[in-house]
Amino acid sequence: xxxxxxxxxxxxxxxxxxxxxxxxxxxxxxxxxxxxxxxxxxxxxxxxxxxxxxxxxxxxxxxxxxxxxxxxxxxxxxxxxxxxxxxxxxxxxxxxxxxxxxxxxxxxxxxxxxxxxxxxxxxxxxxxxxxxxxxxxxxxxxxxxxxxxxxxxxxxxxxxxxxxxxxxxxxxxxxxxxxxxxxxxxxxxxxxxxxxxxxxxxxxxxxxxxxxxxxxxxxxxxxxxxxxxxxxxxxxxxxxxxxxxxxxxxxxxxxxxxxxxxxxxxxxxxxxxxxxxxxxxxxxxxxxxxxxxxxxxxxxxxxxxxxxxxxxxxxxxxxxxxxxxxxxxxxxxxxxxxxxxxxxxxxxxxxxxxxxxxxxxxxxxxxxxxx
Ligand SMILES: Nc1nc2c(ncn2[C@@H]2O[C@H](COP(=O)(O)OP(=O)(O)OP(=O)(O)O)[C@@H](O)[C@H]2O)c(=O)[nH]1
Ligand SMILES: [K+]
Ligand SMILES: [Mg+2]
Numbered sequence: 001x002x003x004x005x006x007x008x009x010x011x012x013x014x015x016x017x018x019x020x021x022x023x024x025x026x027x028x029x030x031x032x033x034x035x036x037x038x039x040x041x042x043x044x045x046x047x048x049x050x051x052x053x054x055x056x057x058x059x060x061x062x063x064x065x066x067x068x069x070x071x072x073x074x075x076x077x078x079x080x081x082x083x084x085x086x087x088x089x090x091x092x093x094x095x096x097x098x099x100x101x102x103x104x105x106x107x108x109x110x111x112x113x114x115x116x117x118x119x120x121x122x123x124x125x126x127x128x129x130x131x132x133x134x135x136x137x138x139x140x141x142x143x144x145x146x147x148x149x150x151x152x153x154x155x156x157x158x159x160x161x162x163x164x165x166x167x168x169x170x171x172x173x174x175x176x177x178x179x180x181x182x183x184x185x186x187x188x189x190x191x192x193x194x195x196x197x198x199x200x201x202x203x204x205x206x207x208x209x210x211x212x213x214x215x216x217x218x219x220x221x222x223x224x225x226x227x228x229x230x231x232x233x234x235x236x237x238x239x240x241x242x243x244x245x246x247x248x249x250x251x252x253x254x255x256x257x258x259x260x261x262x263x264x265x266x267x268x269x270x271x272x273x274x275x276x277x278x279x280x281x282x283x284x285x286x287x288x289x290x291x292x293x294x295x296x297x298x299x300x301x302x303x304x305x306x307x308x309x310x311x312x313x314x315x316x317x318x319x320x321x322x323x324x325x326x327x328x329x330x331x332x333x334x335x336x337x338x339x340x341x342x343x344x345x346x347x348x349x350x351x352x353x354x355x356x357x358x359x360x361x362x363x364x365x366x367x368x369x370x371x
Contacts, residue, residue: 010044011132017041035209035232039216042236045131045172061105062139066146068110068117069315070294073144075170076153077162078125081253083107084277085153086122089287094122101125104136106143113287115298116315121147131169141173149247149294150177156252156266156274163250174240177248178271182234185225194219198226205232213239247293251286253277297362299325308343308365316360323356325366336370 021037024030074082078100086094090109095102107122123140130137144150150170154162170177194214196207209232210224217239226235237243249271255263256276267274273289275282297320298313314328322340326333334356341351344364351367360366 010047014041014044014132017044032209032212036212036216038233039213039236042240043217046174046240046242062136062143064106064108064121064143066119067108068119070116070148070296071119071121071146072111072149072151072290072294073121073147074123074151074153075140075144075166076125076151077127077155077158077166078102080125080153080155080158080162081277082125082153083122085251085253085275086120088277088280088283090120092122101135106139111287111290113291114296115313116291116296118290118294126166126169128165128169131173137169141170141175144170144246145173145175145244147246149249149290150175151249151251151290152177153251153253156255156258156262174237174243176237176243176245179245181243181245182230182238183227184230184235184238185223185227186238187223188219189221189223191221194222194224196224200226200229202226203229205230205235210235247295249273249286249289249293251275255281295319297360297364299360300363300365301329302343302365302367304367304369318362319359321356322354322358322360322366325360326356326368329368333368333370338369338371340369341367 017037017040021034021041024034024037026034074085076082079098079102081096083094083096083103086092086107086109087096089111092107092109094107094109101124103122103124105124109120109122111118111120121143123143124136126137126140127135131141152163152166167177194211196210205226213232213236214220214222214224219239250269250273252266252272252274254276255266255274256279263274266272271293273282273286275286277283295318297316297318299316300308300310300313302308314325316324316328322342323334326337337356339353339355340358342354342358342360342364343350344361346359346361346364347354
């Protein structure tokens with residue numbers, strides 16, 4: 001893909017701000033200057049990502065329908081083994097070969113696990129500069145935004161450079177990996193100026209810095225409440241409003257090619273899983289971790305006087321309530337709900353009588369009693 005001419009101006013501006021940030025020393029005196037530069041940078045990056053109406057700009061072959069209970073996107077440099085993984089875990093075939101950029105579109109497959117259908121998306125390899133449109137980077141990243149879990153796939157032989165490069169690419173387009181949404185209340189107002197409050201001492205940000213950032217975004221009337229000690233970057237994320245917070249697993253493939261000591265070192269890093277697609281090593285563990293990070297649970301239903309229906313569980317998100325379960329059984333069920341009986345780890349006694357607010361656990365059994 002080539003860059004659109006109208007992007008060039010913005011790209012130049014981004015590069016210039018990045019150079020300025022790099023050459024500005026980080027200290028108390030430059031804090032505001034840096035904060036402002038970061039706000040500008042975030043603004044330009046956002047412009048770069050704004051959808052264009054031109055045909056084909058979104059990229060052919062990338063509009064894959066969401067299906068199943070959850071979606072996992074495979075992101076990685078070329079030839080790390082993304083397609084080989086899809087071929088190993090699903091019934092779908094995606095061309096794999098030793099040359100780079102074998103895959104050019106988005107190829108969906110389905111993993112059946114714990115009774116759930118998990119959509120796994122094989123994608124083209126991305127390279128440094130992907131977020132600015134290199135290769136099919138932008139289309140790949142757009143797909144990553146729609147996922148419930150991102151797998152950053154890495155070649156175990158290539159060291160840790162690839163990991164931080166990919167993190168940077170995703171970071172720069174507003175994808176936040178394994179981070180929670182900053183706890184800042186932010187509301188635009190019609191008038192009344194800026195009202196600023198914080199519920200704790202702020203060590204990374206200040207009212208003055210917040211004011212300057214808001215000014216840069218031409219926001220003059222709003223309410224801001226820091227509920228925790230957030231940074232200026234996190235505040236910018238909140239006012240931009242289009243950040244996505246996704247769980248991410250770092251999957252190191254081709255461990256058949258490295259020493260056992262190296263495998264051991266990588267396996268101990270946070271959110272990391274080591275595998276070999278070719279030798280089919282550790283793939284069960286990968287599936288277990290995917291399930292865990294997707295935060296899925298299975299709940300079984302039961303009718304009065306009958307055994308639980310273990311053949312047909314309901315796939316739900318972790319910390320879902322009885323109300324959520326009722327909703328996915330039948331839209332009208334909630335209005336007829338009297339109470340429910342639950343067997344399993346979410347209750348002290350099995351069965352236990354619970355209300356709509358009760359939080360369910362993995363493999364619980366539920367019997368809904370109607371009015
Ligand atoms: N040694 C080893 N090689 C592997 C493993 N998994 C995949 N490969 C090889 O790595 C090469 C690239 O595999 P692909 O599946 O095409 O990689 P990809 O990430 O889909 O590549 P692109 O689509 O080009 O981005 C192929 O030659 C595979 O046979 C593995 O576990 N060990
Ligand atoms: K390849
Ligand atoms: Mg491929």
